[in-house]
Amino acid sequence: MEPLDLTASILARTTGTTCPRLRELACAYVDGELPPLDVQLVEGHAAHCPGCRATLAALRESHARLPVFARAEPGPYFAARVLRACRQTPPPSFWARLVDRPRMALEGAFVGVALGALALTGAGVPVKPALGLVTRGLHGVAQVVRAAQLHTEPPTRSLR
Amino acid sequence: MGAVGSEDQELVRRVRQGDALAWEAFVRLHQARVFGLAYHTLGHAEDARDVTQDVFVRLYQHLARLPDAEALVPWLLRVTRNACIDAQRRRQARPPAWDLPVEDVLLEAPSELGPEAAHEAKTRALALYRALRELTALNRELIVLKEIHGLSLEEIATTLGVPVGTVKSRSNRARLELADKLAASSWGG
Numbered sequence: 001m002e003p004l005d006l007t008a009s010i011l012a013r014t015t016g017t018t019c020p021r022l023r024e025l026a027c028a029y030v031d032g033e034l035p036p037l038d039v040q041l042v043e044g045h046a047a048h049c050p051g052c053r054a055t056l057a058a059l060r061e062s063h064a065r066l067p068v069f070a071r072a073e074p075g076p077y078f079a080a081r082v083l084r085a086c087r088q089t090p091p092p093s094f095w096a097r098l099v100d101r102p103r104m105a106l107e108g109a110f111v112g113v114a115l116g117a118l119a120l121t122g123a124g125v126p127v128k129p130a131l132g133l134v135t136r137g138l139h140g141v142a143q144v145v146r147a148a149q150l151h152t153e154p155p156t157r158s159l160r
Numbered sequence: 161m162g163a164v165g166s167e168d169q170e171l172v173r174r175v176r177q178g179d180a181l182a183w184e185a186f187v188r189l190h191q192a193r194v195f196g197l198a199y200h201t202l203g204h205a206e207d208a209r210d211v212t213q214d215v216f217v218r219l220y221q222h223l224a225r226l227p228d229a230e231a232l233v234p235w236l237l238r239v240t241r242n243a244c245i246d247a248q249r250r251r252q253a254r255p256p257a258w259d260l261p262v263e264d265v266l267l268e269a270p271s272e273l274g275p276e277a278a279h280e281a282k283t284r285a286l287a288l289y290r291a292l293r294e295l296t297a298l299n300r301e302l303i304v305l306k307e308i309h310g311l312s313l314e315e316i317a318t319t320l321g322v323p324v325g326t327v328k329s330r331s332n333r334a335r336l337e338l339a340d341k342l343a344a345s346s347w348g349g
Contacts, residue, residue, distance in 0.1 A: 026339075027332040051343075058339035065281075065288050066307040071192035072199050073264035074209050079188050082213050086183070086220040 007048070018045055022052045030059045113137040168229040176223050183223075187216055192267065193233070193309070194240045199265070200292075200304045201244040203256020211243045218243075234315045237305065241319060258293055265289060291341040299334035306331050 011018060022045050028034050029042045046053045117134035121127055171189075174182035194215055198208035219226065219239070227235045266285055273281060292300060305311045305319065306327075316331070317324045 023336055027335050054343040055336070055339050058342035059335060061284065062288055062291075062335070062338055062342060063307060065285055066292075066303065067310065068267070068285055069200065069265060069289065069292070069304075069308045070196055070310075071267050072196035072208075072260060073267055074191060074195040074205075074212060075264075078195070078209065078212075079184070079191060081209075082187050082191065082216045083184055085213055085217050089217050089221060 019049060019052055022046070022049075023055070026052075026056060026059055030056065030063055110138065168232075172226055172229045172232060176226055178223065183220065190233075190236060191216070194236060196265075197237055197240045197304060197309065198244055199260055200308070201241065201301065202247065203258055203293075204254075205257075205260040207247060207251070208260075211240065211247050214247075215240050215243050233309075234311055234319070237309055237311065238319045241301075241305075256293070262286065262289070287342065287345055288338075291338055291345065294341055295334065295337060298330070299337055302327070302331040302334040303338060307335065 022042055025034060025038055025042055029039065034042065042056075046056055113134060116137070117130060120130040120133070171182055171186060175186045191212060195208055195212045198211040198215075199205060202208050202211065215236075226232070266282065266289070292303060295303065301320075302316070305316045306313070311319070313324050313327050313331070317327045320327065
């Protein structure tokens with residue numbers, strides 16, 4: 001009896017087929033994310049299993065070749081069509097562009113805090129507490145601005 | 161995603177400022193990627209052209225919201241994907257036609273190969289393309305975003321609005337389904 005058959009016979013009476021376990025590791029193996037022992041185990045199984053060998057080869061090939069499909073040709077005059085459509089679209093008004101700026105509201109809050117500080121000092125509030133209040137206010141606004149920058153969403157329903 | 165150079169940064173800055181030539185260069189630079197995603201999502205060339213045009217026109221109306229160059233491509237892909245979903249909602253459901261000539265999908269044939277090797281590479285790429293078209297829409301979307309456009313798991317999770325772990329397990333299943341279809345084809349031998 002061949003050693004392969006002996007192994008298969010033992011597996012049949014113990015764990016059953018080990019192909020499902022290889023499939024769990026296959027993508028990480030192809031991506032080079034497995035620790036050395038797992039790499040050895042995967043390669044050891046694949047050496048004796050034509051089906052898993054073919055799966056690993058197909059995974060490797062598809063991983064290498066799929067990026068060629070990232071771009072497709074929309075046609076020779078497509079850019080001109082897009083530029084024409086843009087020209088025919090009325091440009092947004094000054095106010096629309098201003099409001100469209102994602103940080104507009106936060107910048108407004110920033111200015112508001114600064115004006116509030118001026119008003120406080122103008123109303124006779126002692127300078128030191130007013131300055132502390134303003135510093136905390138500006139710090140808070142700056143934090144919100146930074147968070148908003150990280151989560152800026154594209155505009156409009158279609159461009160969300 | 162690939163590295164972003166200072167020229168890309170400058171182009172985005174000029175586009176934001178409303179430079180018409182920079183806008184034209186921007187459209188020419190990104191239209192094939194936007195169209196590619198729209199076509200692989202919708203499966204109809206003219207629908208994909210409409211979505212691509214719509215994406216750029218709306219972008220043109222909101223140039224101030226264009227993100228910085230390093231975040232641009234994932235953002236553009238997310239915008240395109242959402243525009244595709246809107247388009248699918250507007251029209252009646254119909255199966256993909258895959259009516260774009262293969263030459264227009266296979267734009268980046270390796271030029272350094274000899275004729276025989278180039279022919280072999282093209283044959284294999286076509287087998288891969290056929291297998292890709294046979295996937296379910298969900299699995300194809302994951303393959304398109306991760307394997308074709310190279311988005312990270314985190315970027316895909318943001319795009320799809322699901323946890324990273326879910327993206328990882330689903331994308332592994334999709335990759336295995338694609339590999340099985342390939343292995344079962346004559347190419348897989």
